[in-house]
Amino acid sequence: MWLLPRTHFSSSSSSSSSGSLCRALAIFSFLLFALALLATPTAASRGDRLPEFKDCVQDCKERNCLYEKTPLPLHLRLLLWNCPSECDYACQRSVTVSRVVDGQSIEQFHGKWPFKRLWGVQEPFSVLFSILNGYVHYVGLKSLKRELPRSYPLYRYYRLFGIFGMFCWLWSTIFHMRDFVFTERMDYFSAGANVLYGLYLAPIRIFRLYRPTYARILRIWGMVCIAAYAAHVYYLLGVRWDYAYNMAANVVIGSITNILWTYWSIRHYTRLKSFWAAWPGLIVMWLIMAMSLELLDFPPVAGALDAHSLWHAATILPGMWWYKYVATFFPPPSLPYALPFATLPLSLHYVLRCRVHVRPC
Numbered sequence: 001m002w003l004l005p006r007t008h009f010s011s012s013s014s015s016s017s018s019g020s021l022c023r024a025l026a027i028f029s030f031l032l033f034a035l036a037l038l039a040t041p042t043a044a045s046r047g048d049r050l051p052e053f054k055d056c057v058q059d060c061k062e063r064n065c066l067y068e069k070t071p072l073p074l075h076l077r078l079l080l081w082n083c084p085s086e087c088d089y090a091c092q093r094s095v096t097v098s099r100v101v102d103g104q105s106i107e108q109f110h111g112k113w114p115f116k117r118l119w120g121v122q123e124p125f126s127v128l129f130s131i132l133n134g135y136v137h138y139v140g141l142k143s144l145k146r147e148l149p150r151s152y153p154l155y156r157y158y159r160l161f162g163i164f165g166m167f168c169w170l171w172s173t174i175f176h177m178r179d180f181v182f183t184e185r186m187d188y189f190s191a192g193a194n195v196l197y198g199l200y201l202a203p204i205r206i207f208r209l210y211r212p213t214y215a216r217i218l219r220i221w222g223m224v225c226i227a228a229y230a231a232h233v234y235y236l237l238g239v240r241w242d243y244a245y246n247m248a249a250n251v252v253i254g255s256i257t258n259i260l261w262t263y264w265s266i267r268h269y270t271r272l273k274s275f276w277a278a279w280p281g282l283i284v285m286w287l288i289m290a291m292s293l294e295l296l297d298f299p300p301v302a303g304a305l306d307a308h309s310l311w312h313a314a315t316i317l318p319g320m321w322w323y324k325y326v327a328t329f330f331p332p333p334s335l336p337y338a339l340p341f342a343t344l345p346l347s348l349h350y351v352l353r354c355r356v357h358v359r360p361c
């Protein structure tokens with residue numbers, strides 16, 4: 001039985017190119033891992049400074065953690081809960097319930113809302129929606145493999161997009177299961193990499209930078225993106241961990257990507273009058289509307305469903321839509337790829353997907 005101070009009532013604690021690609025991603029993951037380990041602790045919130053919370057935690061630790069240690073259930077220990085963190089959680093819940101009963105506002109603790117956990121999982125809805133987002137990328141990768149010919153020049157870029165997406169949602173799942181400094185850094189850095197990869201990909205598709213004529217520009221563009229990401233990580237870890245800056249950086253990068261795709265959609269829709277040309281622009285509009293949820297930041301409904309989890313829920317459908325778009329509509333091979341032998345499967349595929357459906361690609 002977990003003992004809380006008597007002043008509070010206890011809450012119910014409830015291929016070769018593939019090989020080099022994988023190697024590059026493994027090195028990237030390892031570097032992120034090592035950098036995140038150097039991270040410093042998170043800043044405090046208003047809830048942590050409440051005297052009743054401080055008293056509750058202190059009393060709880062004295063009762064449960066010092067002399068006669070209260071054992072924790074196995075499922076909590078497996079998710080790395082220990083005596084002090086259990087006290088912290090139980091006190092967050094009891095203080096929050098007391099405040100709600102007294103008609104006071106719900107406060108954040110350690111930068112987060114006081115969620116009701118489920119089987120030791122801190123933010124069950126965010127975890128569920130992160131898993132579903134990751135699954136969308138997994139299924140999307142399989143659809144790319146099935147639908148796109150290997151000779152299609154954008155195939156590897158789209159594949160990498162899926163891998164970045166899965167990496168991002170994996171860390172989002174882990175972070176929302178258990179919030180540690182390390183898991184938070186990994187979530188932020190993988191999300192940043194995902195957003196920046198979106199920007200890297202957009203001009204390659206929109207301006208067809210994959211064509212051999214643009215090989216040099218493409219190399220420079222790649223180096224610019226890598227340098228920007230390195231500077232971003234260096235600033236956050238080496239200079240200052242700044243939530244506002246991190247959010248602003250992601251919004252700016254995401255907005256540039258959105259503008260590029262909106263431009264692409266307007267241009268092609270005006271020219272072709274085909275509904276499919278509007279898809280990227282519509283996906284962008286959806287994402288912009290969904291993003292407003294992230295900016296709302298209201299306390300969790302029923303202690304579980306907050307704006308952040310809804311933002312994660314809102315990205316599932318556009319993810320599915322995006323893969324449907326890239327796997328269905330792709331441009332014809334440009335001249336250097338149009339050698340009969342090299343591109344026969346691609347040309348056939350193109351004819352079947354685009355011409356038969358009367359959709360100029």
Ligand SMILES: [Zn+2]
Pocket residue numbers: 126172176308312
């Ligand atoms: Zn999240």
